[in-house]
Amino acid sequence: xxxxxxxxxxxxxxxxxxxxxxxxxxxxxxxxxxxxxxxxxxxxxxxxxxxxxxxxxxxxxxxxxxxxxxxxxxxxxxxxxxxxxxxxxxxxxxxxxxxxxxxxxxxxxxxxxxxxxxxxxxxxxxxxxxxxxxxxxxxxxxxxxxxxxxxxxxxxxxxxxxxxxxxxxxxxxxxxxxxxxxxxxxxxxxxxxxxxxxxxxxxxxxxxxxxxxxxxxxxxxxxxxxxxxxxxxxxxxxxxxxxxxxxxxxxxxxxxxxxxxxxxxxxxxxxxxxxxxxxxxxxxxxxxxxxxxxxxxxxxxxxxxxxxxxx
Numbered sequence: 419x420x421x422x423x424x425x426x427x428x429x430x431x432x433x434x435x436x437x438x439x440x441x442x443x444x445x446x447x448x449x450x451x452x453x454x455x456x457x458x459x460x461x462x463x464x465x466x467x468x469x470x471x472x473x474x475x476x477x478x479x480x481x482x483x484x485x486x487x488x489x490x491x492x493x494x495x496x497x498x499x500x501x502x503x504x505x506x507x508x509x510x511x512x513x514x515x516x517x518x519x520x521x522x523x524x525x526x527x528x529x530x531x532x533x534x535x536x537x538x539x540x541x542x543x544x545x546x547x548x549x550x551x552x553x554x555x556x557x558x559x560x561x562x563x564x565x566x567x568x569x570x571x572x573x574x575x576x577x578x579x580x581x582x583x584x585x586x587x588x589x590x591x592x593x594x595x596x597x598x599x600x601x602x603x604x605x606x607x608x609x610x611x612x613x614x615x616x617x618x619x620x621x622x623x624x625x626x627x628x629x630x631x632x633x634x635x636x637x638x639x640x641x642x643x644x645x646x647x648x649x650x651x652x653x654x655x656x657x658x659x660x661x662x663x664x665x666x667x668x669x670x671x672x673x674x675x676x677x678x679x680x681x682x683x684x685x686x687x688x689x690x691x692x693x694x695x696x697x698x699x700x701x702x703x704x705x706x707x708x709x710x711x712x713x714x715x716x717x718x719x720x721x722x723x724x725x726x727x728x729x
Contacts, residue, residue, distance in 0.1 A: 492540030
């Protein structure tokens with residue numbers, strides 16, 4: 419089996435004319451912002467924009483052609499995503515929630531930590547470009563949107579040497595998790611394929627039978643096995659409100675106890691996808707049919723994302 423690689427974006431739903439329009443808008447924004455300062459002193463520019471490295475990068479100009487072309491590429495990919503997913507037609511229509519969705523999508527497609535971090539910084543810098551070109555407060559609002567998801571997406575990003583992110587013995591792993599609430603959340607990921615943010619909404623799931631405001635605003639009604647339902651309704655107090663950090667730490671500790679590599683909370687969702695796909699194949703579905711049904715089970719709009727989970 420080959421080493422794990424990211425599933426690249428496919429914007430074949432956008433026409434050549436649409437993609438040319440996106441490129442033109444990115445170019446015009448960069449030109450109008452007057453951010454390109456090749457040949458000028460970067461040191462003097464930084465003195466005018468003190469702060470940490472990320473804030474400094476957002477506030478300063480671009481002093482090399484390499485950095486410029488990298489930003490152009492990142493901005494075009496980001497804008498194509500917004501056009502394709504949200505149907506917008508102008509850079510000024512991009513909202514902070516689209517920024518968050520894009521960063522999460524990078525994680526879904528199994529991009530590496532370094533690549534995700536580079537795109538996050540690129541989106542922040544593009545916000546600064548648009549503010550300089552057209553006015554507004556994107557640098558602040560997009561920056562906050564990036565900060566809200568960057569750390570959690572990076573925490574679940576695969577290592578470079580990852581072959582598969584699915585856990586070898588997931589049931590044993592979950593049994594080693596300390597904390598009943600964390601165990602139930604893990605089982606929801608393994609048995610129902612929930613994203614971690616949804617799997618942690620235990621109180622809402624118990625009270626309503628559904629999970630609201632999932633990715634894309636969806637309402638999810640997972641089918642719970644009898645044993646999982648019993649475990650959910652047995653929870654009390656703080657176990658019904660598990661935290662993301664607490665769950666991550668509990669899973670990491672369980673991996674240590676089981677002497678297995680930590681593959682992130684998303685690893686259990688990979689287990690679910692592979693079990694669904696193999697189950698459909700065993701029932702007689704061909705590869706295309708099994709992929710389509712698994713993709714629907716995962717809540718994916720694109721089957722190429724689901725392929726990432728089947729490696």
